[in-house]
Each structure stands twice: as C-alpha cells, then as structure tokens.
Amino acid sequence: MASRPKATILDIAREAGVSKSTVSLVLQGSDLIRPETALKVRKAIEDVGYVYNRGAANLRKAHSNVIGMVINDLTNPFFAEMAVGMERVFQSAGIVPFIANTAENPVRQEEVLKSLMEQGVAGLIVSPARGTTPGAFRRIEMAGLPIVFTMRRLPESRIPVIAPDNHRGAWLATAHLIGKGHRRLAFFGGSSDLVVYHERLGGFREACEALGIAKRDTLVVEGETSRKGGIACLETALAMADPPTAALCFNDAVAFGVMLALRKRGLEPGADFAVVGFDDVIEAQHYMPTLTSVAVDSAGLGERAAHVMLRMIQSRTTRAEDHIGAVNLVVRDSCGPHRPAGMGDAA
Amino acid sequence: MASRPKATILDIAREAGVSKSTVSLVLQGSDLIRPETALKVRKAIEDVGYVYNRGAANLRKAHSNVIGMVINDLTNPFFAEMAVGMERVFQSAGIVPFIANTAENPVRQEEVLKSLMEQGVAGLIVSPARGTTPGAFRRIEMAGLPIVFTMRRLPESRIPVIAPDNHRGAWLATAHLIGKGHRRLAFFGGSSDLVVYHERLGGFREACEALGIAKRDTLVVEGETSRKGGIACLETALAMADPPTAALCFNDAVAFGVMLALRKRGLEPGADFAVVGFDDVIEAQHYMPTLTSVAVDSAGLGERAAHVMLRMIQSRTTRAEDHIGAVNLVVRDSCGPHRPAGMGDAA
DNA sequence: TTGATTTGTTGGAACGTTCCATTTAATAGG
DNA sequence: CCTATTAAATGGAACGTTCCAACAAATCAA
Numbered sequence: 001m002a003s004r005p006k007a008t009i010l011d012i013a014r015e016a017g018v019s020k021s022t023v024s025l026v027l028q029g030s031d032l033i034r035p036e037t038a039l040k041v042r043k044a045i046e047d048v049g050y051v052y053n054r055g056a057a058n059l060r061k062a063h064s065n066v067i068g069m070v071i072n073d074l075t076n077p078f079f080a081e082m083a084v085g086m087e088r089v090f091q092s093a094g095i096v097p098f099i100a101n102t103a104e105n106p107v108r109q110e111e112v113l114k115s116l117m118e119q120g121v122a123g124l125i126v127s128p129a130r131g132t133t134p135g136a137f138r139r140i141e142m143a144g145l146p147i148v149f150t151m152r153r154l155p156e157s158r159i160p161v162i163a164p165d166n167h168r169g170a171w172l173a174t175a176h177l178i179g180k181g182h183r184r185l186a187f188f189g190g191s192s193d194l195v196v197y198h199e200r201l202g203g204f205r206e207a208c209e210a211l212g213i214a215k216r217d218t219l220v221v222e223g224e225t226s227r228k229g230g231i232a233c234l235e236t237a238l239a240m241a242d243p244p245t246a247a248l249c250f251n252d253a254v255a256f257g258v259m260l261a262l263r264k265r266g267l268e269p270g271a272d273f274a275v276v277g278f279d280d281v282i283e284a285q286h287y288m289p290t291l292t293s294v295a296v297d298s299a300g301l302g303e304r305a306a307h308v309m310l311r312m313i314q315s316r317t318t319r320a321e322d323h324i325g326a327v328n329l330v331v332r333d334s335c336g337p338h339r340p341a342g343m344g345d346a347a
Numbered sequence: 348m349a350s351r352p353k354a355t356i357l358d359i360a361r362e363a364g365v366s367k368s369t370v371s372l373v374l375q376g377s378d379l380i381r382p383e384t385a386l387k388v389r390k391a392i393e394d395v396g397y398v399y400n401r402g403a404a405n406l407r408k409a410h411s412n413v414i415g416m417v418i419n420d421l422t423n424p425f426f427a428e429m430a431v432g433m434e435r436v437f438q439s440a441g442i443v444p445f446i447a448n449t450a451e452n453p454v455r456q457e458e459v460l461k462s463l464m465e466q467g468v469a470g471l472i473v474s475p476a477r478g479t480t481p482g483a484f485r486r487i488e489m490a491g492l493p494i495v496f497t498m499r500r501l502p503e504s505r506i507p508v509i510a511p512d513n514h515r516g517a518w519l520a521t522a523h524l525i526g527k528g529h530r531r532l533a534f535f536g537g538s539s540d541l542v543v544y545h546e547r548l549g550g551f552r553e554a555c556e557a558l559g560i561a562k563r564d565t566l567v568v569e570g571e572t573s574r575k576g577g578i579a580c581l582e583t584a585l586a587m588a589d590p591p592t593a594a595l596c597f598n599d600a601v602a603f604g605v606m607l608a609l610r611k612r613g614l615e616p617g618a619d620f621a622v623v624g625f626d627d628v629i630e631a632q633h634y635m636p637t638l639t640s641v642a643v644d645s646a647g648l649g650e651r652a653a654h655v656m657l658r659m660i661q662s663r664t665t666r667a668e669d670h671i672g673a674v675n676l677v678v679r680d681s682c683g684p685h686r687p688a689g690m691g692d693a694a
Numbered sequence: 695t696t697g698a699t700t701t702g703t704t705g706g707a708a709c710g711t712t713c714c715a716t717t718t719a720a721t722a723g724g
Numbered sequence: 725c726c727t728a729t730t731a732a733a734t735g736g737a738a739c740g741t742t743c744c745a746a747c748a749a750a751t752c753a754a
Contacts, residue, residue: 008709008711019734020734034731034733037732049489056709056711058402058739059406059709059712060710060711060738061712065462074431077422080427084450096447098445099448101446111443119402120400139396287635368742372702375742400741403709403742405709
C-alpha cells in the first residue's frame with residue numbers, strides 16, 4: 001500500500017508551477033527567491049510529501065552532514081556518556097552523528113566502516129575494536145576522510161587520538177593505594193594488545209617504583225574488561241601465595257566484578273581489600289561501597305573529539321593534534337575510610 | 348593533503364582496461380563475468396583505493412542496506428542491550444543498523460528522523476521520545492517506509508509495536524509485594540504522557556484491587572525515569588502522612604534511585620522498604636541489595652523487532668502485527684527475605 | 695558453410711540533485 | 725525612449741551508479 005513512486009524536486013516544481021532550479025534554491029534557503037514564491041514552493045513540498053534525497057545531492061556537492069561514530073562496546077556506559085557529549089556539539093553544528101557498534105569484533109568493524117564510508121559520511125570518530133589490524137584504516141586515510149580515534153590508539157598509526165591521561169590516572173590511583181598503607185598491590189584486567197593497557201599499567205608500575213614498592217610485591221593479572229573479567233582476576237589473585245591487599249582495576253567494570261567477587265567470599269571491599277576503578281562511570285557513585293575511581297570526563301572527551309572533527313572537516317585536513325584529557329581521582333569508599341567523613345567528595 | 352578527486356567506477360574501468368558496466372557487474376558479484384576479468388578488476392579497485400558510492404547507486408535501485416534505529420535514551424543500558432540483540436539478526440541479513448539518540452527531545456528526534464530518511468534508510472526502528480506529537484511520523488508513513496516502534500507506543504498510531512507485556516509485568520510485581528505482606532504500596536516514576544506508564548500503572552492498580560488493597564492505601568508519584576527521579580519519588584512518599592512500605596518502580600533506574608535515597612536516610616532496602624524495578628538491566632543483579640525486577644528480555648525484543656523489520660522490508664509492506672513479549676519477575680533481595688516480614692513502621 | 699545459440703562485454707539512458715550560464719522582467723539613469 | 729542594472733527564475737550539463745538492449749566472438753547444429 002501507499003508507496004507512490006516517491007516525489008522528486010520535479011514533482012514539486014510542477015505542483016508549484018516553477019522550475020526545478022527554483023525548488024532547489026528554496027530547499028537551500030537561498031534569498032534569491034521571492035518570499036511569496038518560496039512560500040508557494042514550501043506548500044507544494046508539504047503537499048506531495050517530499051523527502052529530500054541526500055544521496056543525489058551529494059553526487060554533486062559531496063558535502064554530507066553526517067559523521068559516523070564507531071564504538072567497540074555500546075553496552076559500556078562510558079561510551080554512551082561520551083556519545084552524549086559529542087552529540088551536544090554536533091547538534092549545534094547541524095551535523096548528525098550515526099552510531100554503530102562493533103562489539104569488539106574487527107570483522108564487524110570492517111563492515112561497519114565500509115558501510116559508513118559508502119554512505120558518504122563527512123568524518124569518522126572511532127574507538128577501535130580490540131585486535132584491529134594495523135592496516136584497517138589505510139583505505140580511509142587514502143580516501144582523505146577525516147578520522148579521529150577516541151580512547152584507544154593503534155600502535156603505529158598517525159591518526160589523531162583523543163584520550164584521557166591514562167598514565168597519570170593510574171599513577172594517582174596507585175599512589176592513593178600506597179598512601180593508604182598497602183604494600184602488596186595488583187593491577188587487574190585488560191590485555192596487552194591494547195595500547196591503553198600499557199599506559200595504565202605503566203602508570204601503576206612507575207608509581208610503585210617511585211614510592212618504594214618492590215616489583216615482586218606487585219601482581220599483574222590480565223583479563224576481560226568486564227565484570228566477569230574482574231571476578232576472574234580476583235580469584236586468581238587470592239589463590240596466590242602472598243596475595244595483594246589492594247588493586248587498581250583496568251576500568252570500572254572490572255572493579256565492579258572484583259567487589260562482587262570479594263563479597264561472594266565474605267570479604268568487604270574497602271575494609272578487607274581496597275579497589276580503585278578507572279573511568280568513573282555513573283554507577284561508580286551508586287555502588288556499595290561507592291567506588292573510588294579515576295574520573296576521565298567522558299562527556300568532555302566526547303565534546304573534544306567532536307570539536308577536533310569539526311575543525312578537520314572545515315579546514316579539510318586529515319591531520320590534527322592528539323588531545324590528552326585531564327583526569328582526577330575521585331575518592332570514595334572502596335579503599336576504606338579515609339579519615340572521618342565530612343570533607344569527603346563522594347557525593 | 349591526499350584528497351585526490353575520488354576514484355569512480357570509470358577510473359577502475361580505465362585502469363583495468365574494461366568498460367564501466369563490467370566493473371559494475373564485478374562489484375555486484377555477478378557470475379556473468381569471466382573470473383580472470385573479475386580478478387583484474389578487483390585488483391584495479393584495490394589499486395585506486397576506490398570507495399563505493401551508495402548514494403549514486405540508490406539513485407537507480409533504491410535498495411539501501413541500512414536501517415535506522417532511533418532511541419530516546421542511549422544512556423539507559425536497556426537500549427544498548429536491545430541494540431545488541433538487533434544487531435545480531437541484522438548482521439546475518441547483511442544490513443547495517445545506524446543508531447541515533449534523541450535524548451528524549453522531540454525536536455532532536457525530528458532532525459534525526461529527517462536525516463535518516465534523507466539518507467535513504469530501508470526502515471526505521473524507533474523508541475519515540477517523550478512528548479512526541481501524534482503527527483510526527485505522518486511523513487514517514489506517507490513515504491511508505493517500514494517503521495516499527497519499540498517499547499513505547501503512540502496514543503492513536505497504527506504503527507506496529509514491539510514491547511514487553513507491561514500490564515502483566517506490573518501485575519506480577521505488585522502481587523509479589525502484596526504477597527510479602529505489604530499493605531500500603533506506591534508506584535514510583537514515569538509520567539502520564541507515556542502509554543507505557545498507563546500500562547504499568549494499570550497492572551499495578553488492578554493487582555491492588557484484585558488482591559484487596561484499597562485505593563486509598565495506594566500512592567502514585569510521577570517522576571523522571573532516572574535515578575534522580577527515583578530519589579525524588581522516595582522523598583515525596585516518605586513525607587506523606589501514612590507512607591507506603593513498598594514500591595513498584597517504573598524502571599530499574601528509578602528503583603536504583605529509590606534504594607539510594609533509602610540508604611541516605613539510613614533505611615535498608617529490602618528490610619525497611621521493599622522495592623521492585625522494571626526491565627531487569629544487568630546492573631540489577633549487581634546492586635546491593637540485588638534488585639527484584641521484571642525481566643523483559645531486552646535483547647530478545649531487539650531481535651524480534653529486527654525480524655519484524657526484515658519481514659516488512661522483504662514483503663514491502665508497511666503493516667505488521669504488534670508483538671507483546673513475555674515478562675517474568677526475577678526475585679532477588681530488594682524486597683527482603685522470603686518470609687512475610689515485619690511491615691508497618693516506616694519512618 | 696550458414697545460421698542459431700551461448701558467453702562476455704559494452705554503450706547509453708536513466709536516477710534526483712546542484713550550479714553555472716542564461717533568460718526574462720522590472721527598475722533606474724540618461 | 726533607449727540602455728544599464730538589478731532581481732528573479734530557468735534550462736541543461738554534470739555527478740557515479742545500474743540496467744537494458746545491443747554487440748562481438750566463440751561454439752554448436754544442420
């Protein structure tokens with residue numbers, strides 16, 4: 001039913017008794033058209049139920065108003081927060097972000113990128129899936145399409161990156177744990193095929209060294225970056241001879257998993273074992289106990305990425321500087337009481 | 348830099364020494380082409396860094412392989428879970444879903460829908476923003492574009508809906524609370540401009556009536572469908588003369604807010620006040636206490652929606668039947684231990 | 695040999711826009 | 725009254741694909 005053969009600009013022209021060029025001008029809001037004519041045209045547009053065909057338009061002007069946002073894990077609230085930040089700035093620039101999920105699957109990522117490019121997006125904001133091959137973005141770069149990475153960076157690539165200061169964040173968190181008196185520390189979750197992993201782990205290691213924790217009192221357990229991964233990490237750690245008493249987790253999801261596993265063993269997070277997360281997703285302040293975490297300002301990073309992208313599009317360049325976002329440690333309850341509450345920040 | 352004037356099918360033809368028609372055939376994987384020719388062409392494609400222009404193609408065949416998914420709140424994990432379900436089925440059908448967020452803003456929704464249509468999507472899966480005007484989808488229907496609603500339905504619309512059995516879910520949850528011995532019940536969160544709200548509230552009311560709770564022992568507090576909304580609802584309720592001892596919440600986010608607010612007042616969710624959520628997002632099983640909630644099988648609903656959409660596209664119809672998904676109550680700890688515990692004395 | 699058939703390949707006309715160059719109409723200057 | 729100037733509207737040639745009708749070469753039937 002319905003499905004008449006789709007109105008075009010010519011149908012409108014006929015309906016309004018003008019030429020297609022006039023209609024086109026009206027559609028673009030040109031002031032070369034007499035207001036009354038424009039009105040007549042707009043009415044016709046409404047009448048025939050016209051929908052603009054951007055594909056056809058792009059054929060001539062190649063100036064799409066959509067950018068693609070490719071995310072490795074949509075179910076991580078972190079990315080949703082970031083997306084919201086981006087949308088804020090894109091909206092006011094009249095451009096629409098389409099989001100696509102790769103579910104951490106490089107093959108899927110390839111498909112999604114292909115589709116987005118074919119669709120003629122003006123730019124790409126990507127958080128690459130784990131295991132992305134180095135050459136995966138060559139075609140996009142060759143096409144001269146603006147692209148920025150968020151959160152993750154690829155080993156050799158020259159593509160600009162917007163990411164938090166992972167090194168410093170990990171350093172701060174580790175120092176906090178040591179300041180609490182812990183002497184046997186662990187780093188939980190993540191895997192070494194991620195550059196971020198090395199950054200965070202590096203911060204952890206340096207802080208340990210600088211603050212006098214011997215390397216042999218330090219434990220690193222790789223694992224999935226999810227609650228499940230966190231649970232597994234804790235199990236592994238507690239099975240060791242001289243188990244750690246505190247852990248910095250690769251991200252909040254892992255931290256939640258760790259706390260969960262502690263509870264299941266009858267241990268109290270904070271009192272019996274200190275845990276710090278990374279990302280400071282909204283849930284962090286709602287957990288029991290509330291989670292001390294490295295806040296990375298996800299929405300802010302999203303906004304920043306969007307701005308960088310806009311600038312790249314405007315100046316039609318494919319280069320831009322990296323941007324390392326400030327981080328700060330939000331101290332809550334998951335590392336035990338830190339003095340009488342009162343001037344705490346855990347809101 | 349870079350940005351050579353973009354290779355087209357003709358450049359490939361020249362490079363490979365064949366005609367553009369041949370290239371086109373190769374791109375479509377036609378078996379009318381001699382394998383060695385195809386190989387030659389594919390090599391040329393690689394060499395010139397060609398990217399297919401789907402806009403141009405659609406000009407002729409109008410057969411896009413993307414569908415748009417428009418959701419009202421990307422930060423609600425519920426939708427992420429649903430999106431993942433959809434993606435699963437779409438992927439195997441070779442179609443790519445693009446997700447766009449409306450942030451519960453009808454104006455934004457309008458823009459997003461417009462953009463998606465202009466882009467020539469093959470169909471639309473929409474969870475309408477609150478306050479969507481009745482006519483918002485007229486143009487889409489006029490265009491004969493397949494569209495299905497998820498989760499929410501519009502008052503008068505004939506657009507097919509995929510949603511959980513809200514009425515029954517609320518009924519079950521309410522019955523559970525009453526079975527626990529509660530006699531003064533509240534319904535927290537949501538607002539009456541949502542059809543879902545009336546469905547859930549309806550289930551709540553009917554259960555109360557059927558199980559002998561007088562209407563005056565029943566409290567309904569509208570509010571935002573977020574943690575913040577939940578907090579506000581609880582404050583309001585506890586300020587009443589004869590406060591309720593249990594609440595069914597519009598969704599899990601509200602329930603989390605309520606539990607939070609209880610804690611802040613020194614009350615223990617489950618023991619001092621029972622709360623039930625709706626949606627059963629993953630977090631529900633990780634909270635302290637774990638949240639009793641109505642599981643709606645979000646991923647399953649996503650899959651179902653995707654299937655319906657595929658069928659609509661194939662049979663090029665714009666009609667389909669509603670689908671009401673089964674629900675079931677997942678009992679956890681937020682309503683207290685299983686014995687008919689002490690009620691009464693709140694606040 | 696000749697015509698018919700099959701197998702690969704190809705030119706050209708769409709598709710719905712934009713935009714340049716032009717035309718037409720109206721206004722002003724002399 | 726004629727010519728410049730300005731304002732408003734227009735025709736037509738792109739843009740990068742698909743697909744139909746047509747073609748050439750090779751194979752087959754007689």
